[in-house]
Amino acid sequence: MRIEVRDIVFGYTKGKKVLDGVSLSIEAGERVALVGPSGCGKSTLSQIIAGALKPESGEVLFAGKSLPRRGFCPIQLIRQHPEKAVNPRWKLGRTLAEAWAPDDSFLAAMGIEKAWLDRYPAELSGGELQRFCIARALAPETRFIIADEISTMLDVITQAQLWELLLHAASSRGLGILAVTHSERLAAHVSSRIIDFTPHMP
Amino acid sequence: MYGKGFSQHLLKTISNLNIGVREGEILAVAGSSGSGKSLLAHAALGILPKNAVIEGGMAWRGAPLDAALHKRLRGREIALVPQSVAYLDPLIRVGRQISNDSQTVGRLFARYHLKPGTEKLFPHELSGGMTRRVMICAALAGGPKLVIADEPTPGLTPHLAEHAMRHFREIADGGAGVILITHDIDLAVRHADRIAVLYAGTAAEVADASDFADAALLRHPYSKALWAAMPQNGFVAAAGAQPYAGELPPGCLYAPRCPECSPECMAAPPQPRSVRGGEVSCCNAH
Numbered sequence: 001m002r003i004e005v006r007d008i009v010f011g012y013t014k015g016k017k018v019l020d021g022v023s024l025s026i027e028a029g030e031r032v033a034l035v036g037p038s039g040c041g042k043s044t045l046s047q048i049i050a051g052a053l054k055p056e057s058g059e060v061l062f063a064g065k066s067l068p069r070r071g072f073c074p075i076q077l078i079r080q081h082p083e084k085a086v087n088p089r090w091k092l093g094r095t096l097a098e099a100w101a102p103d104d105s106f107l108a109a110m111g112i113e114k115a116w117l118d119r120y121p122a123e124l125s126g127g128e129l130q131r132f133c134i135a136r137a138l139a140p141e142t143r144f145i146i147a148d149e150i151s152t153m154l155d156v157i158t159q160a161q162l163w164e165l166l167l168h169a170a171s172s173r174g175l176g177i178l179a180v181t182h183s184e185r186l187a188a189h190v191s192s193r194i195i196d197f198t199p200h201m202p
Numbered sequence: 203m204y205g206k207g208f209s210q211h212l213l214k215t216i217s218n219l220n221i222g223v224r225e226g227e228i229l230a231v232a233g234s235s236g237s238g239k240s241l242l243a244h245a246a247l248g249i250l251p252k253n254a255v256i257e258g259g260m261a262w263r264g265a266p267l268d269a270a271l272h273k274r275l276r277g278r279e280i281a282l283v284p285q286s287v288a289y290l291d292p293l294i295r296v297g298r299q300i301s302n303d304s305q306t307v308g309r310l311f312a313r314y315h316l317k318p319g320t321e322k323l324f325p326h327e328l329s330g331g332m333t334r335r336v337m338i339c340a341a342l343a344g345g346p347k348l349v350i351a352d353e354p355t356p357g358l359t360p361h362l363a364e365h366a367m368r369h370f371r372e373i374a375d376g377g378a379g380v381i382l383i384t385h386d387i388d389l390a391v392r393h394a395d396r397i398a399v400l401y402a403g404t405a406a407e408v409a410d411a412s413d414f415a416d417a418a419l420l421r422h423p424y425s426k427a428l429w430a431a432m433p434q435n436g437f438v439a440a441a442g443a444q445p446y447a448g449e450l451p452p453g454c455l456y457a458p459r460c461p462e463c464s465p466e467c468m469a470a471p472p473q474p475r476s477v478r479g480g481e482v483s484c485c486n487a488h
Contacts, residue, residue: 189437
């Protein structure tokens with residue numbers, strides 16, 4: 001169940017392409033890191049692969065088919081700013097339940113305390129909130145995780161904790177990971193292949 | 203902090219925090235999110251909200267730093283380089299936001315390689331790197347003795363971040379103290395003279411940046427855990443999380459996660475003391 005990205009073209013303003021004919025493929029269960037300078041389109045590509053943005057042209061194939069338009073997407077995106085990825089007016093228990101119903105042992109393994117389920121996002125730190133976003137993305141139907149700078153704003157201990165959780169879950173379930181990062185050291189640590197996304201400047 | 207509806211409760215976000223910065227040095231204040239870094243900056247500038255409850259004191263060159271002195275110093279001798287590029291007024295040309303004196307503006311712009319004519323531009327006409335330099339100029343216009351930089355590098359490429367840090371070193375070399383607030387311990391180690399490691403609103407350790415070369419040179423178990431979690435040092439994650447400000451333990455704030463925790467650690471918060479040339483708040487440090 002590999003991901004095929006074919007000739008993706010995308011731009012936010014007319015006549016200015018952020019992505020111009022990007023193609024890549026990732027095998028099932030493979031761990032790939034995507035590195036490159038800021039503004040080169042890493043996050044845009046992440047969103048397109050996860051089906052959160054529609055490309056102007058080109059296609060993303062998962063297991064040979066295009067992504068489902070409705071229902072659960074087997075490619076799940078974890079975003080850079082967890083506070084922008086959850087509903088601020090929902091308690092986190094509800095946010096988590098929207099994706100799936102994890103049992104207590106899974107929550108314990110993710111380092112999520114039961115009391116947090118009853119809190120609003122503003123009452124948790126960024127690292128705590130990001131655990132919910134990771135837990136939410138690890139629903140049983142998930143086959144692939146796209147981690148878009150999930151730990152840059154966090155301290156190194158939390159960063160190491162989150163990656164430990166994610167890598168452990170990925171290896172026990174055979175999930176593939178695309179990790180977007182600025183840090184070459186992190187890329188070397190979490191992936192077996194690095195894609196350098198430095199663009200050809202027009 | 204608001205609870206349910208409009209009921210309010212008090213959150214003790216900073217406690218037992220002792221920190222000093224000297225002339226000519228860069229002091230990095232490093233800590234996880236929610237450790238009180240930005241509150242510390244706001245306290246130093248005297249811009250905490252009116253309903254904040256503050257105990258303890260601050261001193262400025264030997265004199266007690268009170269509201270009246272704050273008002274005199276702020277924006278002149280104490281300056282902030284804000285985190286976000288959104289701190290510039292979008293409707294005013296950048297030159298006027300720095301100083302009414304065009305000579306000062308010209309001198310600062312020349313020093314930071316901003317072309318003549320930049321002062322006539324509006325903030326939206328600047329690139330990210332230019333905006334950052336303009337904000338540094340704005341902080342320096344009053345000839346500050348203390349510059350507080352609040353997370354100046356996120357979003358910058360490593361190359362631009364190095365460049366920004368060189369600016370702060372220049373400011374320190376000019377005789378001012380620089381407080382560099384960051385969660386990036388790697389950056390702090392490479393560019394600061396001393397590092398204050400904040401944990402849950404208290405200073406766990408204040409050490410020379412060179413002490414971060416080896417875990418054995420560090421004093422506090424939390425600084426050692428930070429060291430071990432850096433990707434180049436093994437990427438080992440200590441278990442647990444920083445306590446929520448509403449549920450602080452009675453003793454040492456790190457005790458629930460500490461591998462060296464003893465019964466006395468649970469009883470009362472440790473007082474800062476001097477160990478091997480650094481300040482540490484830990485009963486077991488040696």
